[in-house]
Amino acid sequence: MPRIPFVIPLLLSLLGLAACSPPPTLDQQLYIWQRQWRPAHVEALAQTRLDFSTLRVLALQAHPKAGWARAYPDLQLLKRDGRPLVAVVRLDGQLPQLDPRAIGEQITSLLHDWQAAGIQLAGLEIDHDCATARLPAYAALLQDLRRQLPAELKLSITALPAWLASDQLEPLLASVDSSVLQVHAVSDPRRGLFDAEQAQHWAAEYAARSPSPFLLALPAYGVALLDSPAGAPRVEGEAPLRQGGTRRELQADPQHVASLLAELRDDPPPGLSGIIWFRLPLAGDRRAWPIDTLLAVVRGQPLRPALDLHAQQNGQLSELQLVNRGNLASALPAHIELPAQGCTAADGLGAYRVTSTPQGLRFTRQHPGQLAAGSQRALGWARCTQIDQGGLHVEL
Known part of the structure; x- marks a missing residue:
């Protein structure tokens, strides 16, 4: 009887182990999106320390009419917390044009002030929901910004599912180290805040296009829709709008989001490295999920009222x-x-x-x-x- 070479059963054994090995663990991160910090942040950070590896903190915003505005996080609290930090710069999608010089100056000043407070940033994220037709200009801005930033500082962006229709997506993503695909609040709000099935489809399509690792931004909040005489409803988030009329509450269903998360854990799209949750819940935040709900979803625990x-x-x-x-x-x-x-x-x-x-x-x-x-x-x-x-x- 011919003898089977030793290498063949060894190879078959290794293949069997690979087939049975669990999928890679998805990293869990958290957005902190309040411009003004308050004492409730102390407890919220303590409650989330064990479950979220990285904090992505709103730091700077630019709006068409209001101009530039800093957020004022408690930098010493973040320093004591000790988790890796990513500063988020929000460039409103309605800005008539992107001024690379002004944007570079604002970000350089921001980084200097955070460094002076003893903060060593792990990364910088640009959040810019621009129209698909403006992706080439956006890519040029990012390339210019990359040259101005410290070489060790990772640069990431948020991305919209609408950009999947453009052949300019790959050049845009090639200009950054990583990206965050946002799959909530990206459609007409009257159609809902979040669709788990559609989000999974977008994630799979994005994975096939992204040349670098990406994360998925999932919702842990709700909004209200206010009827507007102009036709399109206005969206009310944390800050109340001074407008009367009917408010229709929309919230990302924790059970739907939990089901998607379980599927992503079992069979993650190639390149998906983690989840970022929007947003950190604070005591008294009437539209964010309560912290117990968020932690139960992240931990894969059963969801039930009592x-x-x-x-x-x-x-x-x-x-x-x-x-x-x-x-x-x-x-x-x-x-x-x-x-x-x-x-x-x-x-x-x-x-x-x-x-x-x-x-x-x-x-x-x-x-x-x-x-x-x-x-x-x-x-x-x-x-x-x-x-x-x-x-x-x-x-x-």
Whole structure:
């Protein structure tokens, strides 16, 4: 019987190990997009330290009418945090033209000030949502900027799915070290903030075109659409717009985003090195996902709401609050049955009205709403001799 060369089973063994090896881990990074920093940033950075490797911090903006404006991050807090930092320069897509000299001067001044504060940047990101027809001019700007920057400073840009239709995409990406494909808030807002299936398609197409590693920017926030007399709705984010009328809330669905992330982890497109989340949630940020939701998605944990009742008692008077102790927002329940005895008075608050039943109290929702993960909402009050919180029955 002929002997099989030793190298053949060894090769087959190595191939088997390669086939069974897990896909590469996707790096997780985080955008910090507030122009003015506040004490809530201290806790937010501490809560995210273990899950996000790199912070991309809004540093400088240029708008057609307002001109240049600095953001004012707490540089000493960032220095103590110790994670790699990328400064983000936002050039509004509606700028009539790009002035390489002015842009270079502004960025040079910014880098000097951050370095003077003891910050050693890992990179610089240019965020410019220009029209596809202007990509050649944008590439020329980046090449000029690359010559002005320190050689060790990595240069990256954000990219739009619309640019996939242009043959100028490759020359543009060749002028930077890496890029970030943005797949949220890139279409007519009336069509929604994010489409997971479309995002996966864009990522695969972009992977086939990008000559260098890229990251994917995923949403962890919501916006409101305000009707406008001009036709196209206005988009309200963190800062409220001084405009009346109907507000329609849109939010990236955490479950949809989590499903996409799981698929990307199992079968990442070639060249995809990580995910950047927009944006760091702060306490009181009414449109960013709560931190518990963001961390659960990043960690691949199950997403579920967990409604509970909290009663603050003072004698027979109880102030009732509905609490969501889960990591996913919940629709406000249509009905809440609360076993109670000896009730002489009660009233609902906000979205709820209360009626008496033989078993206790029944709270009925008057209009729809949501209860974010980790938040609470006043339900009402009751004057009863006994309230059985454990017997609470919720009907969504």
